[in-house]
Amino acid sequence: MSGARERILASVRHSLQRDEPLAESIAAGLEARLTEPRPNALPALAEEGLAACFTTKLTAAGGRVSRAADVVQLAILISAHLSEFQCGRQLLVAPDPWLNSVPWSNELSVERRAATGDDRVSVAMAFAGIAETGTAVLLSSPDNPTTLNFLPEDHIVVLPETRLVRYLEDAWARLRAEFDEMPRTVNLISGPSKTADVEQTLQVGAHGPRRLHVVLVRDA
Amino acid sequence: MKSTAHDFKARARRALGDAALRRAMAKAEGGFVAKRQAAVAALPEWKELCAAAREIKEHTLQNLDFYLERFERQCEARGGHVHWAETPAEARAIVVEICRAAGARRITKGKSMVGEEIAINGALEEAGFEVLETDLGEYIIQLAKEPPSHIIAPAVHKTKDQITELFHAHHAKLGLTERVTEVPAIVNEARTVLRKGFLAADVGITGANFVIAETGSTVIVTNEGNGDLTNTLPRVHIVTTGIDKVVPTLEDANSLLRVLARSATGQEMSCYTTFSTGPRRAADRDGPEEFHVVLIDNGRSRMLGNEFRPMLRCIRCGACMNHCPVYQAVGGHAYGWVYVGPMGSVLTPLMVGLDEARDLPNACTLNGRCQEMCPMGIPLPELLRDLRTRVFEEGLDPPRARLALRLWAYLARRPNLYRWATELGVATLGWLGRRRGRFASLPLAGGWTRARDLPAPAGETFQSAWMRSRGDAR
Numbered sequence: 262m263s264g265a266r267e268r269i270l271a272s273v274r275h276s277l278q279r280d281e282p283l284a285e286s287i288a289a290g291l292e293a294r295l296t297e298p299r300p301n302a303l304p305a306l307a308e309e310g311l312a313a314c315f316t317t318k319l320t321a322a323g324g325r326v327s328r329a330a331d332v333v334q335l336a337i338l339i340s341a342h343l344s345e346f347q348c349g350r351q352l353l354v355a356p357d358p359w360l361n362s363v364p365w366s367n368e369l370s371v372e373r374r375a376a377t378g379d380d381r382v383s384v385a386m387a388f389a390g391i392a393e394t395g396t397a398v399l400l401s402s403p404d405n406p407t408t409l410n411f412l413p414e415d416h417i418v419v420l421p422e423t424r425l426v427r428y429l430e431d432a433w434a435r436l437r438a439e440f441d442e443m444p445r446t447v448n449l450i451s452g453p454s455k456t457a458d459v460e461q462t463l464q465v466g467a468h469g470p471r472r473l474h475v476v477l478v479r480d481a
Numbered sequence: 482m483k484s485t486a487h488d489f490k491a492r493a494r495r496a497l498g499d500a501a502l503r504r505a506m507a508k509a510e511g512g513f514v515a516k517r518q519a520a521v522a523a524l525p526e527w528k529e530l531c532a533a534a535r536e537i538k539e540h541t542l543q544n545l546d547f548y549l550e551r552f553e554r555q556c557e558a559r560g561g562h563v564h565w566a567e568t569p570a571e572a573r574a575i576v577v578e579i580c581r582a583a584g585a586r587r588i589t590k591g592k593s594m595v596g597e598e599i600a601i602n603g604a605l606e607e608a609g610f611e612v613l614e615t616d617l618g619e620y621i622i623q624l625a626k627e628p629p630s631h632i633i634a635p636a637v638h639k640t641k642d643q644i645t646e647l648f649h650a651h652h653a654k655l656g657l658t659e660r661v662t663e664v665p666a667i668v669n670e671a672r673t674v675l676r677k678g679f680l681a682a683d684v685g686i687t688g689a690n691f692v693i694a695e696t697g698s699t700v701i702v703t704n705e706g707n708g709d710l711t712n713t714l715p716r717v718h719i720v721t722t723g724i725d726k727v728v729p730t731l732e733d734a735n736s737l738l739r740v741l742a743r744s745a746t747g748q749e750m751s752c753y754t755t756f757s758t759g760p761r762r763a764a765d766r767d768g769p770e771e772f773h774v775v776l777i778d779n780g781r782s783r784m785l786g787n788e789f790r791p792m793l794r795c796i797r798c799g800a801c802m803n804h805c806p807v808y809q810a811v812g813g814h815a816y817g818w819v820y821v822g823p824m825g826s827v828l829t830p831l832m833v834g835l836d837e838a839r840d841l842p843n844a845c846t847l848n849g850r851c852q853e854m855c856p857m858g859i860p861l862p863e864l865l866r867d868l869r870t871r872v873f874e875e876g877l878d879p880p881r882a883r884l885a886l887r888l889w890a891y892l893a894r895r896p897n898l899y900r901w902a903t904e905l906g907v908a909t910l911g912w913l914g915r916r917r918g919r920f921a922s923l924p925l926a927g928g929w930t931r932a933r934d935l936p937a938p939a940g941e942t943f944q945s946a947w948m949r950s951r952g953d954a955r
Contacts, residue, residue: 469706
């Protein structure tokens, strides 16, 4: 329907009273706005310290935040999570190389792949954590399949503290610096799955994970 | 969805007598209003952030063609397909054709008001596809075969007991024979039933809260996670969205996100905000193989050029309806189409026709709360007044109303006559109602007295009371 495209754009231009293409000076301004994106107005952060701010916000939204000194403690914390919520011994871990060095307990059977409907727990790797809102930023890639973030009942996210930033705007700046293009999927995750569609009563565990557990790792 | 907006008055009357609706609406109103208020109170920069958000939208609208073309170019550079549809019929044809070409049978859907606007479900079902709504609220109303009654909470008009019975009627055949009566059990049962649907789907259709020119991405904002299972698991992901949803950059989307969730549900961020850019990449282990975006006009490009342009700033947060006394009294179904409350009373006449929806602009007390609550500062009462003017100018209102307006206009232009006539009227009514202080019925005032008494005037007009008090003051 290329005809529709032309007609819609013509109608837009007619409404803007612009029958000529954009003047060069205006087009250059718009171009600059796109190629050198700048943050707009930002709110002040609620408290000092990125980790503290992140923890307060995510906890308020129903997520859990733990802190591990290193990958050894990370493995222990994850084992404890599995026991606490009776998750069994199957653990689905993102193929991300950062997680290669985690010394998983021998009692666990660890698989590294995309998720299926049968996986109970997943461990995924965050690209960034946003202090402003307690949000984990996860990028899709062969190393970090998106299904890990939504199919399992328990979603454990590993977030090295060096990846904490103040605002989402800071995460975009890092993303542009590290990648040539947007990943297929960018997930901003700010709590466990929830719904209020029945009489406005908040209920956790709608279609996605019932629990979101972010582990901040200090030495990374 | 087919409009029944012409039937507004009768529907509103029925809604006012619906006890279950009264209960459901009473619960919802307090929740939405209090949550928004708390979220806004916790953010000292609220006004500044709203102003920034508004400025972004205005800038984008002023250069809409540029940003739409850039979005198209960037989306296609990442392997996506961009389709353009002038009308709902064109959009339906495009979506049905994509599903056919993909050899699809089962389709899952994330909540999309543009999907409702173009009535996509009916077209897909007619073409032989199985369509499953996956947002819990949308699923509930799909089972009930009803349209949404709120843009954020589509099943807000349903009570828990009604949902219990609805699930029992539809899920018993799936082996779930026990009645689920509490909220956790209701949500769990929906999770169980819909999970199978997610895993079996060939095509997933979502809307978009924003589309981003810089990156060619589409953005959805959800809490349940259903939108993500819809856009990740099936082979094909289709996004249906309006041309008004484009914003320049990721940073601009951030600024809009900061005001969206707070206005809608009182959250700082919804649980899941997801940016989708093209189909799965070469080595990816999951994600759709095809990514389509259908950009729909349906009257938007025309609004850009007239007094209704501010309406294109709307980010569909629902704050206007949550704070509207008319919406709270009659509920969303009375409005007769997809968009409800104040924003719906502006959009519906512009999208389905002023003649069809001529009563909606009058379903407003002009109290101004909607404009006050709107994060994008849309002058909704003003736009509704403009529509009232159009209705009168086009001669669409009933002869009796026109006659009354003409009579009033005649009087209003003759101050002495006006004063004399109102003094006479008020004195007469005051004398007639001197005993009971109100009227249970009155000639020509049936529209008022059918539902409530008319208070008798105190015997003096405002103008004469005003003159007297000014005289006293001197």
